[in-house]
Amino acid sequence: MKRYASLLLGLAAIGCTRAIVATSVPVEDDPSIRFPEFFEQAPLEVGDAGPPLLLEGVVLQALTLAADDFLPEGRAELPCADRQASHVFRVIQRGEIIFVRIDEDPAACGRAHPGLDSGARYAISRDGRILRRVLDGMEPYTAPVDAGPFEKAEPGVSPSFDPRRPAPQPFLGPSDAGTPDAQAP
């Protein structure tokens, strides 16, 4: 059960563990490794209330490896958005691989939204090897064998959008049932 749990951790949890691994480690690139969906389930979060979270040492090692690789510290005058403490970390364990997703915490730097493409995903083995690293904006497109057809169209036009039939938008909250929500300049 615990290997399928997703943990959202503040860096305070690992900030004092940097001595576990060196800051520069080889990065393998095994494209056969598929990353799980990091945002499909609500994460367990370390907070003021609630039970303690138990973290295996190998999970902590994976977090530290990913954090040190993506956000190396030690540079002078590190900008807020490049500090490990300005990020949140999601962890999913599947079999022998620990998957880590790193995202900016914009509130830590006084901003409302994170920057585009400002995160990264890591796949790390339990023996401490980075098996795959995908930086946001760097994931190459690979066409599936049964890719859909191309069709000519004016650039930017949706193939299915119909304002007369608005689809429900769950990201707008539970009350949304497909009500048109058009900006009207």
Add this chain to the structure above:
Amino acid sequence: MPAFGPFDTFSDALQAACPLILGKPHATAGRSTEQNFQLRWRLSREYCAWLYYTPDQKFEMSMLAVGPLHEESRKRTCGLPSTVVDPRYAPGSLGYVFVLHNHPYDNVLSDLDIRFIVAMAVEHGVTVKTEGGVVPLSIIAFFSLSSSLENPPCDGFFQYIPATGELLRWLRDDNAWERQVIGRVEWLDDTRYRIVRE
């Protein structure tokens, strides 16, 4: 943005914005297997802007924002303000249509691209009314397949449209454009979603 448009249609504005953004210094890095890719990637930068609709019924582009240049950082990011300030128009009178940015090569949209445009849909609305009809808000990542350092051609872009959930890949073939549905984002509630690739 000075010397950009304005345009009567968003398609025309997109076709003008793509080479303009990809032509900015170090906006592309070429194919990852090429010999000088690592150097080009270290120098690469991400640019971003809003394409917006004005009360004059035109499509315009905001000033470009650009991510910081830190060769030792692994981030290639761009911080885009959620609103445009155009002194010619009253605050709140603009329609937000596309978030535009570049990727170094033929790279798909990231989770943060998806989450950012959905945050903008919550803030501004999922669609915008224009003279030509209702347009769904979306995010776009331009790319070039060329290894050219100067004026890399606009070869295509990725697009996510929150109103439909569609993930699209566009390619330019001569002067015609072709699109392909490559996936769909399925939102489960206001924070959770999954990406289904096709």
